[in-house]
Structures are given as C-alpha cells and as structure tokens.
Amino acid sequence: MEFFAQLLVNGISIGFLYGMAAMGFVMIFKSSSVLNFAHGELMAFGAFIFLTLVSWIKLPIILSFIIALIGCFILGFVIERLFLRPLIGEPLIYVIMLTVGLAAIFKGLMLFIWGGNLYVYPDFLPESLSISMGNIHIPPVYAAAIVIGLVFLTLFGLFFKYSSQGIYMRSVADNQQAALSLGVNVRKIFALSWAIAALVAGMSGIVLGIINGINVHDLSSVGLKVFPVVILGGLDSIGGAIIGGLIIGLLETFTGGYISPSLRDVVPYIVLVFILLIKPYGLFGLVEIERV
Amino acid sequence: MRKLKLRPCGNFKERYEQELTIFETDFGRICLISGIIIFFCSAFLVADSYLLYVINMIGIASIAVIGLNILVGFTGQISLGHGAFFGVGAYAAAILAADAGFPFWIAVPAAGFITALIGIVVGAPSGRLKGLYLTIATLAGQFIIEYLLVHWESLTRGTMGIILPLPSIFGLELGTDLRFFFVIYICLIIMTLMATNIVRTRYGRAFIAIRDNDRAAEGMGIPIFQYKLLSFGISSFYAGVAGALWAFYMTSITAEPFTLWMSVEYLAMVIIGGLGSIPGAIFGATFIISLNETLRLVTDLLMNMEALKGVELTLAPLRELSFGLAIVLFILFEPRGLAEVWRIIRSSFRLWPFSY
Numbered sequence: 001m002e003f004f005a006q007l008l009v010n011g012i013s014i015g016f017l018y019g020m021a022a023m024g025f026v027m028i029f030k031s032s033s034v035l036n037f038a039h040g041e042l043m044a045f046g047a048f049i050f051l052t053l054v055s056w057i058k059l060p061i062i063l064s065f066i067i068a069l070i071g072c073f074i075l076g077f078v079i080e081r082l083f084l085r086p087l088i089g090e091p092l093i094y095v096i097m098l099t100v101g102l103a104a105i106f107k108g109l110m111l112f113i114w115g116g117n118l119y120v121y122p123d124f125l126p127e128s129l130s131i132s133m134g135n136i137h138i139p140p141v142y143a144a145a146i147v148i149g150l151v152f153l154t155l156f157g158l159f160f161k162y163s164s165q166g167i168y169m170r171s172v173a174d175n176q177q178a179a180l181s182l183g184v185n186v187r188k189i190f191a192l193s194w195a196i197a198a199l200v201a202g203m204s205g206i207v208l209g210i211i212n213g214i215n216v217h218d219l220s221s222v223g224l225k226v227f228p229v230v231i232l233g234g235l236d237s238i239g240g241a242i243i244g245g246l247i248i249g250l251l252e253t254f255t256g257g258y259i260s261p262s263l264r265d266v267v268p269y270i271v272l273v274f275i276l277l278i279k280p281y282g283l284f285g286l287v288e289i290e291r292v
Numbered sequence: 293m294r295k296l297k298l299r300p301c302g303n304f305k306e307r308y309e310q311e312l313t314i315f316e317t318d319f320g321r322i323c324l325i326s327g328i329i330i331f332f333c334s335a336f337l338v339a340d341s342y343l344l345y346v347i348n349m350i351g352i353a354s355i356a357v358i359g360l361n362i363l364v365g366f367t368g369q370i371s372l373g374h375g376a377f378f379g380v381g382a383y384a385a386a387i388l389a390a391d392a393g394f395p396f397w398i399a400v401p402a403a404g405f406i407t408a409l410i411g412i413v414v415g416a417p418s419g420r421l422k423g424l425y426l427t428i429a430t431l432a433g434q435f436i437i438e439y440l441l442v443h444w445e446s447l448t449r450g451t452m453g454i455i456l457p458l459p460s461i462f463g464l465e466l467g468t469d470l471r472f473f474f475v476i477y478i479c480l481i482i483m484t485l486m487a488t489n490i491v492r493t494r495y496g497r498a499f500i501a502i503r504d505n506d507r508a509a510e511g512m513g514i515p516i517f518q519y520k521l522l523s524f525g526i527s528s529f530y531a532g533v534a535g536a537l538w539a540f541y542m543t544s545i546t547a548e549p550f551t552l553w554m555s556v557e558y559l560a561m562v563i564i565g566g567l568g569s570i571p572g573a574i575f576g577a578t579f580i581i582s583l584n585e586t587l588r589l590v591t592d593l594l595m596n597m598e599a600l601k602g603v604e605l606t607l608a609p610l611r612e613l614s615f616g617l618a619i620v621l622f623i624l625f626e627p628r629g630l631a632e633v634w635r636i637i638r639s640s641f642r643l644w645p646f647s648y
Binding site: 035083086087090092093094096097098100101102103104105106107108109111112224227228231262263265266269270272273276277280 | 364370417420421423424425427428429431432433435436439443552556559560563567609610611612613614615616617618619620623624627
C-alpha cells in the first residue's frame with residue numbers, strides 16, 4: 001500500500017510535468033498547426049539559461065527565473081520569424097523536417113556550449129516545502145513543481161480568457177480566415193503564440209531540471225514523450241494536455257513499479273498506438289479526422 | 293539497328309509511351325551506362341581503403357532512401373520508422389543466416405520480405421489516419437520495434453548482438469570491401485531500376501494521385517488503403533534489403549544504431565535529395581554521408597594539431613549542428629533538393645549559350 005501511494009505521488013508529479021511540457025506544444029499546434037519536434041530542445045534551452053544565470057553568474061533565483069523566461073520568449077519569437085513564417089502553406093513534411101532540423105541545431109549548439117554532462121542546480125528550495133503525510137513523503141522539489149505548475153496554469157487560463165491578446169489567439173486557433181477578416185493580425189498572433197509556447201517550454205524545462213538535473217539528451221527525449229501525452233489529451237486542448245500528462249505519468253510509474261522498469265519508456269507509445277486507432281482525436285480534441 | 297537519338301529537336305510526342313520513357317535520348321542512356329562502367333572500374337583504384345568503405349555505406353543508404361522516397365515522396369505518407377525497418381531487415385538477415393543457415397543470396401531478399409510484412413503492420417493505421425497523425429503513429433512504431441529488438445532476447449539475443457557467418461555467392465567469399473562493393477552496387481542498380489519502373493506503372497501513378505489529393509484519388513476508384521499499405525510494404529522491403537546488406541557487411545550487429553535518429557537521417561536524405569525523385573535519393577544519401585565523413589575527418593585533423601591540444605573538440609555537437617543546418621537551409625532555400633539543382637545545372641549546359 002505504501003509502495004502504491006508513493007508510486008501514485010511520483011506518477012502525479014511526473015505526469016504534471018509532462019502536462020506542462022505538453023501545454024507549450026499544444027499552444028503551437030493550436031494556433032499554427034505545426035508539429036514541433038524541437039520542443040524538448042526548447043525546454044533544455046530554458047533550463048540551461050537558468051543554470052548559467054543561477055550557478056555561474058550567481059544572480060538571485062527569482063531574477064534569473066524571469067530572465068530565463070524572457071530569453072525563451074525572444075527565442076520563440078525569432079524561430080517563428082526566421083524559420084516558420086516562410087513555410088506557411090507548404091506541405092506538412094517540410095514543416096516537420098524543419099522543426100527536426102531546428103532540434104538538431106539547438107542540440108548541437110547546447111552540446112557545444114554546455115557539453116553532455118549532467119548538471120544540478122544549487123539547492124535553493126527550503127525544506128519546509130516538503131509535505132509528509134503518514135508514510136508518504138513528497139520532497140520539496142515536487143511540491144515546488146506542482147506549485148509553479150498550478151500558478152502558471154491559472155495565469156494562462158486567465159490570459160486566454162480575459163486579455164485581448166489571449167482572445168485573439170483563441171480566435172486564430174478557432175478559424176484563421178474569420179479572425180483575419182475581423183481584423184486580427186494573424187502573423188503577430190503566430191509569432192506571439194510561438195513566443196509564449198517557448199516560454200512555457202522553458203519554464204517546464206527549468207522545473208524538470210530542478211527535479212532530475214539537466215542534461216541535453218534527457219530533456220530532448222522528454223520532448224518526444226510529449227507526443228503520447230498530446231494525442232491522448234487531444235492535439236488542440238490545453239486542459240487535455242494536463243490530463244493526458246497525468247495519465248501517461250501514472251501509467252509510466254506504475255508500469256515501472258509493478259511490471260518491469262524496462263517497459264516503462266515504451267508503454268506511452270503502445271498506448272499511443274491504441275488511442276490513435278480507437279479515438280484519434282484524443283479525449284478532448286476537436287473531431288476533425290476524415291476517413292479517406 | 294535504329295538510329296541513335298542524341299539530341300532532341302523539339303517535343304514531338306505522339307504516344308503516351310514516349311512520355312513515359314526513362315531516357316528521352318540515347319545520349320542519356322550512353323552517359324549513364326559509361327558512367328556506371330567508369331564508376332565500377334575506379335573502385336579498383338581505391339580498393340582496401342577507408343574511402344571504399346564510405347562508398348559502400350553510401351550504396352546501402354541509397355537503397356534504403358529510395359524506398360523511403362517511394363513512401364514519402366511519391367505516396368505522401370511521412371514515416372518516422374524507417375530506421376527501425378532497416379533494423380528489422382538487419383536482424384532478419386542475421387537470424388536467417390546465423391541460426392537457420394540460409395545462404396547470402398536467399399537471406400537478403402527474405403529479409404526484405406519479412407521487413408515488408410512488418411512495414412505493412414506498422415503502416416496499417418494509415419487506414420484511419422493521415423498526415424501528422426500517421427507520422428506520430430509511425431513514431432510509436434519506431435519506439436516499439438526498437439524496444440522489441442533489445443528486449444525480445446530469445447530471438448534477437450538482446451544486447452549481446454548476433455555475429456553473422458561470412459557470406460558467399462556461388463562459392464566466392466565476400467570477405468573484402470571490394471567484393472562487397474560490387475554486390476552492394478549491383479543491388480543498388482537493380483533496386484533503382486525496380487523503383488523507376490514501379491513509379492511508371494499504374495501503381496506509381498496511383499501513389500502520386502494519393503499524394504496529390506487523396507479524396508480525388510478515391511473518387512477516381514483507387515482503393516486508397518490497399519495502395520497505402522502497398523507503398524508501406526515496398527518502402528520497407530527496400531529498407532529490409534538495405535539492412536540485410538548492412539548486417540552482412542558489418543558481420544556483427546546489435547540493436548544500437550537503429551534509433552529514431554537513423555529514421556530522421558533517412559528523412560533528411562530524402563528531403564535534401566529531393567522529394568519524389570529517385571536519383572535524388574542517391575544524391576541525398578551521398579550528401580549526408582559525405583557530410584558526416586568530412587566532419588569526422590576535420591575533427592580528426594583538429595585533434596591531432598598541436599596548437600589545439602587543450603581545446604576539447606568532440607564530434608557529436610558538430611555533427612548534429614551541421615546536419616540541422618543542412619536540413620533547414622535546404623528547406624528554406626531549395627525545397628526541391630539536390631535533384632532540382634542537378635536539373636538546373638544540366639539544363640543550363642544543354643541550353644548553353646542561351647541559358648539564363
């Protein structure tokens with residue numbers, strides 16, 4: 001029972017992180033229908049900027065967190081402007097391969113600058129954040145991850161619901177042409193949604209880094225694990241991303257705990273195949289699959 | 293004997309057969325045949341060198357990329373599982389040769405057919421899915437096959453790998469790079485010829501119709517699902533043959549190289565060579581493998597220089613960086629790939645001095 005509860009807690013925390021990572025992915029897909037294979041590298045980028053600021057330049061935590069997020073925001077903007085905009089309207093394969101190419105470039109650059117070693121952040125979380133309930137122990141990093149995740153989720157929820165930019169973004173996602181004819185600057189919205197998605201990616205990269213330590217290869221493989229999550233939740237549903245993340249996270253930890261640790265990494269993809277065959281648009285996605 | 297046509301003087305096609313010919317003029321045919329003969333002879337000059345090994349690798353990759361091009365470039369179905377299919381071919385050949393004692397010339401095509409079956413299974417979701425959903429399904433296929441190759445130990449011997457017996461054809465042992473060179477390139481010529489002819493038949497035209505507009509294709513009476521599966525099968529057959537040749541050439545295999553990265557590299561070769569072009573597949577394979585080998589050469593040189601002894605230079609970041617840059621630059625500036633560059637060069641020669 002204790003083992004079960006600990007697995008449950010671990011699964012929820014990991015799932016929450018997957019959900020946050022998937023959130024940025026969904027945002028890009030929703031507004032510009034681009035399948036972003038460079039998502040893991042964007043996450044790693046945020047984590048590494050934060051690392052540089054915190055442990056090499058030694059800025060205060062909050063300040064470096066904000067600077068890292070701004071850096072990711074700018075990076076997302078630049079990516080959209082330089083690489084994705086010329087490809088609007090091109091066939092799918094070019095867009096996919098472009099993001100794959102970007103992923104390789106970022107990975108190469110990060111390996112050049114920071115190397116392939118595992119880095120850990122200095123321990124800055126107070127022990128008082130840790131939660132103990134009976135025999136279950138939640139370490140401070142997980143608690144912090146959940147807190148940061150909830151804060152950002154609320155902020156984005158409010159942003160999409162009430163701010164004018166958020167409403168524009170939703171309108172573009174809903175119907176590009178209608179939004180264009182009502183005077184929404186669709187190009188600006190594309191750039192903005194890439195920037196915000198990169199920011200979310202960077203944030204989840206930082207949180208993941210706090211928990212597992214940062215390593216380019218690990219973070220980019222998390223970027224691939226986003227696919228089962230978003231397909232399960234629905235490619236264009238932000239809430240679905242979180243729930244999909246939780247389900248995949250729980251599934252992974254329980255398989256790892258009860259069946260076999262080596263199966264852990266494949267289980268999401270096996271599930272992915274079944275979802276694609278049974279309910280391809282996911283739990284909360286918009287039904288748009290056509291059977292041709 | 294009919295008169296050789298060396299230079300076309302205008303477009304006077306009267307029948308569809310004339311439109312479908314591989315060589316418009318005999319000049320092209322003569323050039324290609326003499327080119328192949330010169331290429332085969334020049335292999336003797338570089339026998340037993342590292343260069344020949346690289347050339348062999350290019351030949352093997354070209355076979356796999358031609359297959360992927362039939363699927364991606366002609367049928368329009370994006371597959372991220374080609375590296376896994378290559379691995380299935382390699383393992384099938386290894387198991388057939390090492391455990392079942394099949395001779396080389398049966399094991400290679402048999403591996404191709406086994407891989408084609410697996411490819412059809414992985415491609416089966418294409419009945420319901422298309423576009424990026426299908427891409428994600430093949431991504432899942434890649435990971436599942438990769439897992440099976442490592443963990444299905446009774447069949448694949450897990451991380452131990454399999455050692456293949458020395459292959460031989462009609463009593464001639466294929467021990468050297470040079471002998472393998474001939475086997476690989478004769479296979480490549482046969483496979484290229486097959487692919488060119490598949491594309492010219494009704495099957496190829498059906499593939500192109502599905503790529504261009506699947507609904508219209510279905511309206512015209514093409515059974516889309518069967519043709520998609522056929523395309524997956526043909527494409528994985530090519531991957532399987534390439535994998536089998538690779539396994540025999542390497543003499544021992546483990547599951548390590550058949551990762552998503554390999555699939556991505558093959559897709560990059562297709563894009564850089566030119567989507568929907570069979571010579572393009574060979575150009576793309578040549579480009580990426582030469583790029584990798586050049587980088588290896590450069591890093592080796594830099595490592596040996598005294599002045600740079602203190603600087604730590606590793607291959608991996610440089611390789612990923614230049615690979616990514618190559619893809620991105622080609623997509624942004626020459627999306628139709630090296631095949632298009634080649635066409636432009638050729639036509640500017642042909643139209644000289646009035647080329648522009």
